[in-house]
Amino acid sequence: MRSVLVTGxxxxxxxxxxRRLLANKRVKSILAVAAEPKGRTAFRNAPSRLSYFPLDLTRQRNVRELLFGPARDLGVDAVVHTAQHRRATVDGPRVHALNVDAARELLMLCEEHPTIRRFxxxxxxxxxxVKAEVPVLIQEDHPLEMSPSAPQWIRDRVEADLTVCARMGLVPLHIVVLRAAECFACDVGSQLLDYLxxxxxxxxxxxxxxxxxxxxxxxxxxxxRALATPAQGVFNLPGADTLPLSKAIELAGRRAIPAPGLLLKPLYALRARTIGTDFRYDVNRWRFHFSGVLDGRRARTELxxxxxxxxxWSRVPRM
Amino acid sequence: MAAPRSTHRRTPPSPRRAAPRRKAAHRGGASAAPATAPSSASAKLGGAPLPAALAARVARLAIRDAGHGFDPFGLNAAWVAWALVVFGPLYERYFRVLSHGAANIPASGPVILAANHSGTLPFDGLMLWLDVVRHSEPPRVPRAVADLFVPGLPFVGNAFSRWGVVGGSRGNVRDLLESGECLMIFPEGTVGIGKPFSQRYKLQQWRVGHAELAIRHGAVVVPVGIVGAEEQMPQLARLPVRAFGAPYLPIPATLFPLPVRYHIHYGEPIPIGRDYKAAQADDPAVVRQAANRVKAAVASLLRKGLAERKGIFT
Known part of the structure; x- marks a missing residue:
């Protein structure tokens, strides 16, 4: 059956x-890729169906050797690209190289690949x-955040998304873009978790x-689901929790103090510098003012x- | 735990209250029962001290709970309950709203309430909202469609979203109608609310968006004539000052709205969604024709309401 390459x-x-793919007996082999050496990962004692390769995705030569070496030998037919830089407080060309250039290169190599059919x-x-004048319920054709003043964290994500979308329909590769709601968990780059x-x-x-x-x-x-179905295109992936910001603060057991918006950017910049936290107010400014909830109808019907x-919420960690 | 205290005064028994619903003119507090809600219901409604009948109505509201008691747009039953508490005196005692024909609001399915708009400040929207929550059967929360700048207003935009108000973007109204909700639209827009006193009860520019939406989404339109609001706050002038996105700063003749009596008349539903095909929503002439049907119905309700009322304040 299907062999899958997973980045990140x-x-x-x-x-x-x-782990979910391993639990599925129909998945023949899994090729896991990340930057860490194998000894420092949870895949040290992996079953034979799982192969782990430490790899810097920003180095195209290494990626090519992986795809046209072990991946071809294993008959990988689907790639799931999840690797993105997680820290919002880190900017620069190296971050851009991972967020955008690596996605572009990986996609181009997948297009040339003899066995990969799905990306x-x-x-x-x-x-x-997210603004006052755009719909609250966000469908896939919703305006994108193209403001030149947007932080690199957002601009990179928009650029990577558009880079992948731009290839849809032009190549035989089946491309699926999943625009997921903010994943509220540790070590996944959740801005809200850091804020809370x-x-x-x-x-x-x-x-x-x-x-x-x-x-x-x-x-x-x-x-x-995106791997299991033949659907192509852009899909929103909403989560099960839709709630006001104040409710999230309350559920996390924190105290909310409303303050003028102008004060929040310097306040949280100071917090990041002194404590080393990752929350950036400028990244979250608009969604902390205006509602934006993903509409998952398309993912429901097609995926x-x-x-x-x-x-x-009882497991929200405190600093 | 002590039972919550009602803020509503008992209304004297009235022969009107015993009359069949369709014929009745519902007085402001008519649906409020003397007893207060049980404490558990109060807790469920955010502790709002509502009379039992109103608490029961709020408990029966069909809100698309997205997981934490809020719908995706922010509507919340507890906020609705508190709005009924806070604005109840305004509805019952200040404007002494009389509701006529609320049974014309369909029990389910996509509905657009299209009303005249006036009064410098949007108390007409508030009174219509309260009236629908109090008198529709089963109880529905009308989703007021506001100008796009409204959700951007601090405090106001937030409170409005909890009461079901949405910005008038195409995506918002499309989703609401597809979900079978009841929209509240004032086709006159800001031109209507800012109309000079000399233009009272004369419908101003009548936008066609509500008709287009009804055709496209198979909705019925219930025309609503609001009598009273047009005299509540005569406007002297407007300053070209834009604050928080509002198009102008009104200069009213009175600091507060006058205690006019509101009469809210609901007309027979116009099955625009049935009378036209969805594809005709793209035909401007058809849309204009449908909008004119609604406009004529609202104008007729206004004429009827003005003829029936005994005075501005009585």
Missing amino acids: ATTPIGEALV VFRSYAEVYS GSRVCFRPLGFDPMLNLISVDDLVKGLV GYVPEHPID
Whole structure:
């Protein structure tokens, strides 16, 4: 049956995906790829169906050797690309190389590949523009966040998403882009989780927008559905939790203090510098003002994806 | 735990209240029963001290709960309950709203309430919203469609979203109608609410969006004539000052709205969604024709309401 290559395999999402694929006996082999050496991963004692390759995705030569070496030998026919830089406070060309260039190169190599037929790209709900004048319920044709003042964290995600979308229909490869809601879990780059790490959470005065969050289990379920169905295109992956920001703060057991929006950027910049946290107010500014909830109808009808794993709010870690 | 105290005064028994629903003119507090809601219901409704009948209505509201008691747009039953508490006195005692023909609101399916708009400040929207929550059967929360700048207003935009107000973007209204919700639209828009006193009860520019939506999504349109609001706050002038996206700053003749009596008249539903094919939503002439049907129905309700009322304040 299907052989799958998973990038970003050592992240909680990648790891959960690999485990889910391993549990599926119809998946013949799994090729897990990440930057860490094998000895430092959870795949040390992996079964024979799983092969792990430490790899820097920004080096095209290495990627080519992997794809046209072990991947071809294993008959990999689907690639799930989840690797993206997780820290929002780190900018620069190296981050861009991983977020955008690596996705482009991987896609181009997949197009030339003799066995790969399906490319699943994990994208983000953050690529969508969230403003007062756009719909609250975000469908796949919603305006994207193209503001030149957007932080690199967002711009990279938009560019990578569009890079992959631009190849749809032009090549025989089946391309699926999954724009997932914010994955609310540790070590996946969740901005909200980092924000809720403090006992006191400052939120914009006069605004309490609706958010949608997805659990790792549901995100993995969406990725698996994207592998299992022949559907192509862009799909939103909403999570089971749709709630106002204030409710999220309350469920996490934190105290919300509304403050003028102008104060929040310097306040959280100071927090990041002094404590080393990752939350950036400029990344989250608009969605902390205006509601933006993914509409998952398309994923439901075409992928059979329905979120069913709500977030366990009792396990929100504190700093 | 002590039972919550009702903020509503008992209304005297009235022969009208015993009359059949369709014929009745519902007085503001008419549906409020004397007893208060049980404490468990109050807790479920965010502790809002509502009379039992209103609490029961709120408990019966069909809200698309997206997981934490809120619908995807932010509508929340507890906020609705508190709105009934907070604005109840305004509805019952200040504007003394009389509701006529609320039974014309369909029990289910996509509905558009199309009403005249006036009064400098949108109390007409608030009174219509309260009236529908209090008198529709089964109870429905009308989703007011506001100008796009409204969700961007601090505090106001937030509270409005909890009460079901949505920005008038195509995506929002499409989703609501596809989900069978009841929309509340004022086709006159800001031109209507800012109309000079001399233009009262004269329908201003009548936008056609509501008709297009009804055709496209198979909705019925219930025309609504609101009598009273047009005299509540005569406008002296408007300053070309844009604040928080509002198109102008009104200068009213009074600091507060006058205690006019509101009469809200619901007309017979116009089955626009049935009378036209969905593809005709792209034909401007057909859409204009459908909108004119609604406009004529609203104008007729206004004429009827003005003829029936005894005075502005009574």
